[in-house]
Amino acid sequence: MIRKLSFTVLFVLLLGLFAGFAVAQDAVNITIRCIASPPEEDWRCNNFAVVEEQVEADLGIELNLNLIQDNASWGDYKNEFVLASEAGEAPDIILSGHEDIGAWAPAGFIIPLDDVIPMHSEFEDIVPSLWDSHGYAGQIWGIPQDAEARPIFYSKLLLRDLGWSEDDIESLPDRVASGEFTFADMLATAEAAIEEGVVDSGNGWWHRPSNGPDFLYYYYGHGGEVLDMEGNLVVDRDALVATYELLGGAVESGVLRSDIIGLDWSEVWHPTVGQAETVLFAAGGTWNWPNWAINYVADRGGDEYLFENIGLTLIPAMGTGKAITLTHPLTYMISSGSPHPDVALALIAAITTPEHNNKHAIDSFHLGILNAQLESEAYANNRLLSSAHYMLDHTTSLPNHPGWNAWSGAYFLGIQAVETGEADAAGAADIAIAQMQNELGDGITVR
Amino acid sequence: MSEPNRKPKSSAALLQSRRNALRSYLGAYGFMAPAGVLVLIFFLIPVAIVLYLSVTNLASSNFTSDLAKMEFIGLKNYRTLFNDQFARKIFFNTIFYVLVTLSLFNVSLALIVSLLTTHIDRSAGFVFRALWILPRITSPVVYILIWKRMAAEAPFGILNQFNELLGNPTYNYVATNPWVFVVVVNGFIGVSFGMIIFTSAIESIPKDLLNASLVDGSSRMQRIRYVILPLIRWPLLFVVTYQTLSLLTSFVEIQLLTDGGPGLYRTEVWSLTAFHRALSNYFGNAQWGYGSAFAVLLVMIGVVLAVIYMRVFRFDELVAEPRVEAL
Incomplete structure (x- = not known):
C-alpha cells in the first residue's frame, strides 16, 4: 500500500515537473539589468514587475522576467554589459547612461529603435529635448528612463x-x-x-x-x-x-x-x-x-x-x-542579442507612463520624462519636483x-x-x- | 686523453642507456608538467593574448573576442603611450613605490618582526606574528576602509578625533601625505610574507650554531649580524625577488585608497594605469588595446628584472640544495 502510494506521489510530482517545464518553455524570458541606489531608485527595475501581467495580457504571452538590479560601480557595470554582449549573454534590456550609446551603438551591442518607437503611443509624450541625447549616427538608440538636473x-x-x-x-x-x-x-x-x-x-x-x-x-x-x-x-x-x-x-x-x-x-x-x-x-x-x-x-x-x-x-x-x-538621462536600451526585442520594447512602453515614472521621480528626486507627468497631481504636488522641473528648460547633456x-x-x-x-x-x-x-x-x- | 682499454658499447647496451636517459628525462619532465601546464595556461598564453591585443585598437566601441576580427594597428598604442606626457611620471612613481615599500617594509620590517618574535617567548611570538598577518588576510576593501576611516578628515577620522581632543589642527591625511599612506598600507600587507619566510628560516637554524655563538660570548646583535643573517641570506634574496615582482603588479589597495591621485597621477603606478585604461573608467568605452600596451611593458619589465635577479643572486645555487642543512 505504502509502495503504491509512493509511486503515485512520485508520478504526480514528475507530472507537475514536466508541466512546469512545458509552461516555462512557452514563457518568454526577458532579462533586465538596472543600476540603482537602493531603496530610492529601485523602481528602475521594479516597475517592470508591476506591469508584467498587463504586458502578458496585451501581448497574449506568458512572461518570465529576470530583474537584476544593484548599485555596482559604473565602470564595472558597463564592462559587464560589453563582455556579456560578446559572450551572447547580454540582458534583453540594459539601463545605462545615454552616453554609452556612443560606444555600444557602433559596437553593435544595442539596436536602433526609430522604426519601432512609433508603434507605442506612450513614447509620443516624452519631453522632446530628451530625445536629443539618445541619438547616434542619425538614429535613436534608447528610451529615456529618467532625467535629472545637476543644481x-x-x-x-x-x-x-x-x-x-x-x-x-x-x-x-x-x-x-x-x-x-x-x-x-x-x-x-x-x-x-x-x-x-x-x-x-x-x-x-x-x-x-x-x-x-x-x-x-x-x-x-x-x-x-x-x-x-x-x-x-x-x-x-x-x-x-x-x-x-x-x-x-x-x-x-x-x-x-x-x-x-x-x-x-x-x-x-x-x-x-x-x-x-x-x-x-x-x-x-x-x-x-x-x-x-x-x-x-x-x-x-x-x-x-x-x-x-x-x-x-x-x-x-x-x-x-x-x-x-x-541632464544625464539614464536610458533603457535593447540588446542586439535579445531574441524578443518587441516584447522588451512593449515592457519599456508599459512603464513609460506618468503613473509608473512618477514613483521613481518622487522617490528618487529625478525629473519626469513625460509631459503628462507635469500635469499629474502626484508630480505637480510634489514640492521638490515642482521646484526643480523648470531646470529642464536650461539643460545641456553629454555627447554620444x-x-x-x-x-x-x-x-x-x-x-x-x-x-x-x-x-x-x-x-x-x-x-x-x-x-x-x-x-x-x-x-x-x-x- | 683516449681510453684504449675501454670496450665499445654494444648496440643493445647503447639502446638500454638511451632508454634510461629518456626515462629519467620523462620522469623529470613528468614532474614538471603540472607546473609547466599552469605556467602555459596562466602566464604564457595570457601574455601572448595581451601582446596581440596591444597591437589592436580594441575598445568597448568595437569590442569582439574574435582575434581575427580585431583591427591591427601596429605599434600605434605604443607610440601613444610613449608620447603620453605622464608616462614617465607614472614609470618613476612605480619605481619609487616598489623600492620604498620593498626596502622599508617587505624586507626590513619583515626581518625585524621575524627577529623580534623569534627572540621572545615562543607563544608570544606566535601571537605577534598572527597579528601581522591580519592585513594580508583581510579583504582589501575592508582593509582600506579601515585606513580611510582612520585617516579621514575631522570630524570623521579617528586620528583627527584625537587631534580635536588635544586642540591640535586637523588634517586630510591621505590627501596631504598620499605616498606615506600608499607605502604604509601596502607595506603592512607585504610584511607578512617576508615575516613567514624569515621566521621559518631562523627557526630552522641549527641550535648548535646559535648556542656556539653564545658560548663564544657574542651579544644578541653580534649573533644576528654574524650568525643569523648570513644563514638566511637565501630566503632574503628570494623575498626581495618575489616581492619586487609582486609590488610591480599590485594596484588594488592604491586604487581603493587614492585611485592614483591626488592631482596629476601623484600616486598612479603602471599597473593601475593599465587597469584604468583597459578595464575601468567612469564613462565607459574602455580602451582594451591601449591598456594592453601598458600591461605588455609591465610584463617586459618584470621578466627583465627576474632575469637580472636570477643572475645577480645566483638562483641556480639557491635552488641547488638547502643552505642551512648544507652547513
Missing part, C-alpha cells in the same frame, strides 16, 4: 548666518535663472562668508569629488562645445582656459578646497553637504536629496530638515551669461561619441592640475589639449 545646493542656514533675508534666500533660484545672480556673485558671496567666519576656508563652494558629468557645464557655461555640427569632437581652448581659471581661482581665493577631488563620497562629501552646516554652496544632483534625507539627516527630520535648510538653483551664469544645468571618454579624461586632468596648483589655467589647458591630441589624434579639432 547648486545652497545652505539656507549659512546664508541666514551671513545676513541674507528670507526674501533674498527664497528668490535666489529666480535671480540665478534670470542671470542677475552670476557665478562670480556666488563666489563673492562665498568669499564674504569665509571672511565673516560663517564657513571655514575651502568650504565656500564644493563640487563633486571625482570625475563625472557635472564638470562639463563649466565648459559649456563658457561657450565651449564638444561636438561640431558634423558630430566630430572639438575642443575650444578659450572656454577651456576660462573654465580652469574659474576653478583655479576658486581654490586660490580659498572658496574651494584644493583637495576636494579625492574626498570620500559617503564618508565625507554627503554627510558634510547634506547637513548644511559646513559648506555654503555645493554642486550636486537632484537625486542627492532623498539620499541625504534617508541616510544623513533622517534623525534631524529628513525631508523637512532639508527643506528648512537647503535650497537648489541652476548653475549661475558664467561666460555665456546664461544659467545652466546638465566613442571618443568622449578620452575627451573627458583629458579635461578632468586639467581640472586636477589647476586645483592642486600643479599648473595655471593656461598650463592646464595645454595639458588637457596635449592629452586629447595624443589619444584622439585626427579625431579632435582644437579651436
Whole structure:
C-alpha cells in the first residue's frame, strides 16, 4: 500500500515537473539589468514587475522576467554589459547612461529603435529635448528612463548666518535663472562668508569629488562645445582656459578646497553637504536629496530638515551669461542579442507612463520624462519636483561619441592640475589639449 | 686523453642507456608538467593574448573576442603611450613605490618582526606574528576602509578625533601625505610574507650554531649580524625577488585608497594605469588595446628584472640544495 502510494506521489510530482517545464518553455524570458541606489531608485527595475501581467495580457504571452538590479560601480557595470554582449549573454534590456550609446551603438551591442518607437503611443509624450541625447549616427538608440538636473545646493542656514533675508534666500533660484545672480556673485558671496567666519576656508563652494558629468557645464557655461555640427569632437581652448581659471581661482581665493577631488563620497562629501552646516554652496544632483534625507539627516527630520535648510538653483551664469544645468538621462536600451526585442520594447512602453515614472521621480528626486507627468497631481504636488522641473528648460547633456571618454579624461586632468596648483589655467589647458591630441589624434579639432 | 682499454658499447647496451636517459628525462619532465601546464595556461598564453591585443585598437566601441576580427594597428598604442606626457611620471612613481615599500617594509620590517618574535617567548611570538598577518588576510576593501576611516578628515577620522581632543589642527591625511599612506598600507600587507619566510628560516637554524655563538660570548646583535643573517641570506634574496615582482603588479589597495591621485597621477603606478585604461573608467568605452600596451611593458619589465635577479643572486645555487642543512 505504502509502495503504491509512493509511486503515485512520485508520478504526480514528475507530472507537475514536466508541466512546469512545458509552461516555462512557452514563457518568454526577458532579462533586465538596472543600476540603482537602493531603496530610492529601485523602481528602475521594479516597475517592470508591476506591469508584467498587463504586458502578458496585451501581448497574449506568458512572461518570465529576470530583474537584476544593484548599485555596482559604473565602470564595472558597463564592462559587464560589453563582455556579456560578446559572450551572447547580454540582458534583453540594459539601463545605462545615454552616453554609452556612443560606444555600444557602433559596437553593435544595442539596436536602433526609430522604426519601432512609433508603434507605442506612450513614447509620443516624452519631453522632446530628451530625445536629443539618445541619438547616434542619425538614429535613436534608447528610451529615456529618467532625467535629472545637476543644481547648486545652497545652505539656507549659512546664508541666514551671513545676513541674507528670507526674501533674498527664497528668490535666489529666480535671480540665478534670470542671470542677475552670476557665478562670480556666488563666489563673492562665498568669499564674504569665509571672511565673516560663517564657513571655514575651502568650504565656500564644493563640487563633486571625482570625475563625472557635472564638470562639463563649466565648459559649456563658457561657450565651449564638444561636438561640431558634423558630430566630430572639438575642443575650444578659450572656454577651456576660462573654465580652469574659474576653478583655479576658486581654490586660490580659498572658496574651494584644493583637495576636494579625492574626498570620500559617503564618508565625507554627503554627510558634510547634506547637513548644511559646513559648506555654503555645493554642486550636486537632484537625486542627492532623498539620499541625504534617508541616510544623513533622517534623525534631524529628513525631508523637512532639508527643506528648512537647503535650497537648489541652476548653475549661475558664467561666460555665456546664461544659467545652466546638465541632464544625464539614464536610458533603457535593447540588446542586439535579445531574441524578443518587441516584447522588451512593449515592457519599456508599459512603464513609460506618468503613473509608473512618477514613483521613481518622487522617490528618487529625478525629473519626469513625460509631459503628462507635469500635469499629474502626484508630480505637480510634489514640492521638490515642482521646484526643480523648470531646470529642464536650461539643460545641456553629454555627447554620444566613442571618443568622449578620452575627451573627458583629458579635461578632468586639467581640472586636477589647476586645483592642486600643479599648473595655471593656461598650463592646464595645454595639458588637457596635449592629452586629447595624443589619444584622439585626427579625431579632435582644437579651436 | 683516449681510453684504449675501454670496450665499445654494444648496440643493445647503447639502446638500454638511451632508454634510461629518456626515462629519467620523462620522469623529470613528468614532474614538471603540472607546473609547466599552469605556467602555459596562466602566464604564457595570457601574455601572448595581451601582446596581440596591444597591437589592436580594441575598445568597448568595437569590442569582439574574435582575434581575427580585431583591427591591427601596429605599434600605434605604443607610440601613444610613449608620447603620453605622464608616462614617465607614472614609470618613476612605480619605481619609487616598489623600492620604498620593498626596502622599508617587505624586507626590513619583515626581518625585524621575524627577529623580534623569534627572540621572545615562543607563544608570544606566535601571537605577534598572527597579528601581522591580519592585513594580508583581510579583504582589501575592508582593509582600506579601515585606513580611510582612520585617516579621514575631522570630524570623521579617528586620528583627527584625537587631534580635536588635544586642540591640535586637523588634517586630510591621505590627501596631504598620499605616498606615506600608499607605502604604509601596502607595506603592512607585504610584511607578512617576508615575516613567514624569515621566521621559518631562523627557526630552522641549527641550535648548535646559535648556542656556539653564545658560548663564544657574542651579544644578541653580534649573533644576528654574524650568525643569523648570513644563514638566511637565501630566503632574503628570494623575498626581495618575489616581492619586487609582486609590488610591480599590485594596484588594488592604491586604487581603493587614492585611485592614483591626488592631482596629476601623484600616486598612479603602471599597473593601475593599465587597469584604468583597459578595464575601468567612469564613462565607459574602455580602451582594451591601449591598456594592453601598458600591461605588455609591465610584463617586459618584470621578466627583465627576474632575469637580472636570477643572475645577480645566483638562483641556480639557491635552488641547488638547502643552505642551512648544507652547513
